[in-house]
Amino acid sequence: MSFVPIKFAGSDIPTVEDLRNCIHCGFCLPSCPTYIATGHELESPRGRLHLIDSVRSGRVDINDRLLGHLDLCLQCRACETACPSGVPYGRIMEDARASIMANPKSLQPRQWRLRTFLLRYVITQPIILRFAIFPLRIYSKIKLQNLFRNHISKWVPKRIADLEALIPEISSKSFRRRGILASPEKISARVALIMGCVQGEMFPQTHEATIGVLEELGCEVIAPPSQVCCGALHLHAGDMQKSRELAKKNIEVFEEYQVDAILVNAAGCGSTLKEYGHLLREDNKWAKRATVFSNQVQDILEFVASLMQNSNLQKNLSTLSINVTLQDSCHLAHAQGIREAPREILNQIPGLNLHEMRNPDRCCGSAGIYSLVQSEMSNEILATKMEDILTTDSSIICTANPGCTLQLQSGVRQSELDAEVLHVIDLLYRSLSQK
């Protein structure tokens, strides 16, 4: 990954106002998974902010070393929770990455260019995504996976084996239904559902569970057919242009529906959807509409937790006598500040024992495409996470985001743990549908 050193370019260069909130107190360091793993200031939020500031002010250019430090960031935003001065780290890192990718194509780091290309032309294209996942589905179905894992894995390079371990056991169907998905007799609220890109392909059951729970709560559920990917992965990879394009499309689509809330069951998407207002703040035509959209967005868990109290839902839950531990998805806890809702929901399930792990809000190493592009660090972080999970003696690990679920499933396989990884809503629905 060698290239001619470059500077920040374009109109999204991190602002002095954002950067100078940092007073270098260092409180973010112990919350940062990569600082914990390396002990290097270079791999800490404070260090990266200083590097970004140094690039911005022209003291240094971005070469491959510096790029490496920026690239090792998970964008988990745990530092934002730890920061007493309110530095908007996630935004600064997104801006920095966008300003790297705003350079002419020939100057862009090659690996980043490839990433942007794949995100643009695979993730956002449902049909191509389906094609891309299809071999994995077959792989899973005809049990090639077992063959690889039991026999072949020891003969291939570790990096390949690590990547293979990420391949989930994918259900043979995907969730493709759109339109009105639930219409109970007595409607208490009308909601629109964000279908995401990966969720429906990899975890169709989570959509089923979401719809099932909402229906039980008396919600009419609509999935606007022409909605597109939320653009979170693009934003994190520096493709701000594409994420703005996607944001506008979604705003346009959802404006057509009169709903009480726009719900999303992937925390990573939710945090970006809630930030559309900021993403389009300088676009006169869109700024206001984006803010209106963002204000309507709620994570499925915060929505369900707020309705649960005054509903009959609890009466219809059957007992699940199990030990459960909860991984706070970073983009739920750190980016959206939602910590209580998943716990409130789990604690409503009769018989369920929520056994908290150490550092439940520390990243599992998934971080969108991070587990693919930084597999070594991702695995190191996952190993620590699995140690914390093991001590809870849980048979179910709950998350709130498909990326976390994939990563923890891989962790469960690697540590040969007998546990299931589910979205909180999956478990709630299981308790609901067993009656």
Add this chain to the structure above:
Amino acid sequence: MENNQLATLISELLQKIDRSKILDAPEDLLVYEYDTSIDRAIPDVVILPTNADEVSHAVKVAEIYGIPVIPRGSGTGFAGGALPVKGGILIVLTAMNNIREIDVENRTAIVEPGVINLHLHEALEPFNLIYAPDPSSQRICTIGGNVGTNSGGPHTLAHGSTVNHILGIEVVLPSGRIVWLGGKQLDTPGIDLRGVFVGSEGTLGIVTAICVNLIPTNETIRTMLAIFDSIDSASEAVSAIIRSGVIPMAMEMMDQETIKVVEPRVQAGYPVDAGAVLLIEVEGLSEAVEHDSAVVVSACNDLGAREVRTAESALERESLWEGRKSAIGALGQTAPAIYLLDGVVPRTKLPEILNKVLSASSKAGFKCANMFHAGDGNLHPTVLFDPLEHGATDRVLELGGEIMKLCVDAGGSITGEHGIGLEKRSYMEWVFTDADLAAMEKVRFSFDPVGNFNPCKILPTGHGCAQGHMQITDQHFSAPGVYV
């Protein structure tokens, strides 16, 4: 340093230190140019050793090349103590972070210098033991850094600062020799060099292991929040409590400016309209705590406290402390930069000095927030400013000097816990005579005859310090009273 000289220096380091522990790329060095102070200085090389032998090797190499050696922990110092003012080898000790031993029977622990203060506290919890010093930055500051600056913390009031809890240290001397000063025993024969070392900010050698003294946790802890309409009445309450014979474990004050930024962040129930609050903690056997807290409550009420609340749960206690301990950072929200000072005044003079501090800062045109260890008179006036505003940094530094002078004139001192570092060297002359300083210099040179161990720190003298690598204070060398 010249490029070819740097290359040979690195090849010498490589003889005993792995390449992965050596940083020399310009962009890598950038993140080691700061700590939490106002200044910046770039090292020539950074090493991240994992054992004392590597430290010793680096020290010997530095001696051959005649270049400075500077120890650094997490880089959270407020006085610029870890800045490589004259370049050289910056020895970052964060990778030496093992707790080597917890000896429950003897109530001691041996830790490496990179161990984070809070991590030691957490490791001791199951044994009902504590390591008393608990600086507000304890979640990230290292024990090595605490030893270097003789750190305090809220609980210094009852237990004393770091020096009172260090039994022995392993140090790499400027010659490269590795020796133990003190040991696991409470008293060791000979001159107490351990005591000389604690607070020497890396000017005498580099600490590579620390034997700390532990104390048992108390049966009962009660945390109270006393709310006052003014700083004056809160300060008087502090004196009244001490006068009554009760020594709380901690007595922390926050003024309105601070409460206003802290409360929205932690939502601990700090009243944003109060003039000042005191966070008071009493500990001991439950009967004693009962008695002591009654004394505290009545003393506060006598001095017109609006209310004295008691934390009802561990959670409430934690959030009150979270508010206090993150106060400095939270102030960063209100201004682009803050300048945190560290001074000590006799407790009885608290109201008088605080008023003078506030009027001095408003005269200079700055807001000043105060949160501090009221029980031991350790002030932390925090000046809020914008470094991009023309001349602001100059005026802030000048104001800092003025505030320090106020403390000294009141019979106090220029540091309670942050150390002297780079920023307060010039104030040393206000508290010490030439003869005092000469004596200190003799001690320093008996360890480090060349003066290459963390040069330009603590003592106001030092050859060539004015031509250092500093970017900010360089411009201020001509300003009287500051950084001369």
